[in-house]
Amino acid sequence: MIVQQLVQTLEKKVQQLYQTHQAQQEEKIFAKFDRALFSENGQTTAFYFAEINQTLKKIQSLDSGELNHYSFIAERLLKQCTALSEALNRKRKSPLLNSTALKPHQKRTSHDIHTLPPRERLEKYYEALQQLNHLYQQQRDNERLAVSETEKAYHSQLAERYKKRRQKCQEAIDLLEEYLAFKKKQENKNQSRK
Known part of the structure; x- marks a missing residue:
């Protein structure tokens, strides 16, 4: 029964x-x-x-x-x-x-980001970082709520991927901010010479 x-x-x-x-x-x-x-x-x-x-x-x-x-x-x-x-x-x-129809477009968009002026690119990187932070936290939450060890391992693995992508994004932001600070210094020197 x-x-x-x-x-x-x-x-x-x-x-x-x-x-x-x-x-x-x-x-x-x-x-x-x-x-x-x-x-x-x-x-x-x-x-x-x-x-x-x-x-x-x-x-x-x-x-x-x-x-x-x-x-x-x-x-x-x-x-x-x-x-x-x-x-x-x-x-x-x-x-x-996840959509296959949008993946080629998404790749194109990410390449377009590199052609943007530095300030706009920095803005896009910050948006990406925010999204990656959200996705990372979501997977950590899913890992805590998972019932089986298989589920926990799956969400842990995804969280690690997002963590690595987040680190790369943060490195790109740091590099771009350094570049912009350097460029601003150069502009200030040039203006003071005039």
């Missing part, structure tokens, strides 16, 4: 997840999933739902008196659902970071 309720609850969870993200079936997801959860990265939402359904079928067809078998597969299924849901929600919240 307990097993049947568990299976029904899991079926509902998968169905709800599918209905919530039905419109995103053909979208590619570029999150790096744990290999224990999904067999491949960089696939469509439909691909990940197919793998979730395989796990669901496995638990539905399981004929074992051992509750450990059920709980092991149920835990995997829940982790798959959570990982996919988080990836899809991140994609929805920040389409600029």
Whole structure:
């Protein structure tokens, strides 16, 4: 009886997840999933739902008196659902970071930043630093809230990436501020000579 309720609850969870993200079936997801959860990265939402359904079928067809078998597969299924849901929600919240259609444009924009005058470039770097700080903090929060060790490791890894990018951004800001200070000194010297 307990097993049947568990299976029904899991079926509902998968169905709800599918209905919530039905419109995103053909979208590619570029999150790096744990290999224990999904067999491949960089696939469509439909691909990940197919793998979730395989796990669901496995638990539905399981004929074992051992509750450990059920709980092991149920835990995997829940982790798959959570990982996919988080990836899809991140994609929805920040389409600029995840959308394939916008990635080439985003790269172009980052190259355009280098052609901007120093003051405007500095402004853009500060905006980027603020965004990286936010993303870093978000991953740290996710790491604290994570239930499993796999989730914690995933969020910790992402946080480290954002931390490195943040350091590079800060170095670029420092360099640009030094340059602007030097340039201002030069201008002041030139004006005092006149």
